[in-house]
Amino acid sequence: MSDDLNIKPTDWQSPEMVRHTQMRNRREKRFKLFGLSAVILAASFLFLLLGKITLDAAPGFLQTSIEVDINFDKAVIGDPRQMGRDAFIENVRRTNMLRLVQASMDIYFSEVTDRRDRRRLLRLFSAGARDQLRNMLLADPMIAGTSKRVSLLASDDIDQVIKGHTDISLPELQRKVKNKELSWLQKFEDDDRVSLHFHSLFFTSGDSRDPELSGIWGAAVGSALTLFITLIIAFPVGVLSAIYLEEFAPKNRFTDFIEININNLAAVPSIVFGLLGLAVFLGTMGLPRSAPLVGGMTLALMTLPTIIIASRASIKAVPPSIRDAAMGLGASPMQVVFHHVLPLAFPGILTGTIIGMAQALGETAPLLMIGMVAFIVDIPASFTDAATALPVQIYLWADSPERAFVEKTSAAILVLLTFLIVMNALAIWLRQKFEQDW
Structure with a gap:
């Protein structure tokens, strides 16, 4: 039959095939070299940035x-x-x-x-x-x-x-x-x-007009209170929304419209959420300006799409056989979701939540819009006290004319980066620890 179709076996040792193979190997080597160069270039810029920040920050920890x-x-x-x-x-x-x-x-x-x-x-x-x-x-x-x-x-x-x-x-x-x-x-x-x-006052005091007396403790407490409000609002609302959309919502144009807008909200610039918080929470509801309560609610709006998308992906990753087995044993749809699907998807949900919270920790623009840019000396004691946050504190110090605030700015950036790295490392650890293969 091969004779009828004039099909001949390929001669891999022919000069043409050898030349073609060598050319392909050279292209692969060039591609690997370009990829390695890109990684080295990106790592160099990262180390240069971190090195510059560290060198500038070192004197800020001394007095x-x-x-x-x-x-x-x-x-x-x-x-x-x-x-x-x-x-x-x-x-x-x-x-x-x-x-x-x-x-x-x-x-x-x-x-x-x-x-x-x-x-x-x-x-x-x-x-x-x-x-x-x-x-x-x-x-x-x-x-x-x-x-x-x-x-x-x-x-x-x-x-x-x-x-x-x-x-x-x-x-x-x-x-x-x-x-x-x-x-x-x-x-x-x-x-x-x-x-x-070593200047311990940098970690134990609030802001001050005098560089030698200023510290990050007030901003750190403000960030903690703000993130707490963000978490207690965004986490339950985001997870329950993901469960409904993935497990219970009918597939029609309305749910498709909701899903498209959730994905679009994840790409909206953060300052837009700040404008929304300014108009709704301050302008309409009359909540206290520059308070962690308002900052947390604003950041919750920004974090919700991230948590919903991550939660839906984690729920969707649970094999259908888990649902079928539970249904076959007589479990109700609610029991299937909360007793079987949600526990298996929870590590991914938690990872997405931590990443969303890390993003909220580093946001500045929404907080500027709701007035958390004010000069706050006292340490906030409640969710309605005037407060600032670490990124906003960095912004304020960077705008100060005194040379010593350059050191304070770099030192505060180093502290903020440490928190962000810890939160992202925790997310990676949780994902690897609880990740299951089916």
């Missing part, structure tokens, strides 16, 4: 302090034994603690007698030095009347000098730190009273 011998003079702060503890505490709250620092400077720099220079000496220290001394007295009133060496926070300008970010070789008129201040700082350094240490 300069100056050791000063403080005499807790009873004539200034009062005597707790004579006044009583409550009266003493109230007096300490009202007292200007910089008087104690000024008295110490008058002794340490006895040669400085000019009134203006004596005031400039205090500029070596942060405004937070007052709170440091006040907190020490409130924690232990018995140190009144004693002398103690205290490590006080240096001002932002001095901190930048110690970190090498201020070029002291420039003419004096081009520097914020003047020659006299540099000479006073040099005396502290000669006496080994200047130190650069």
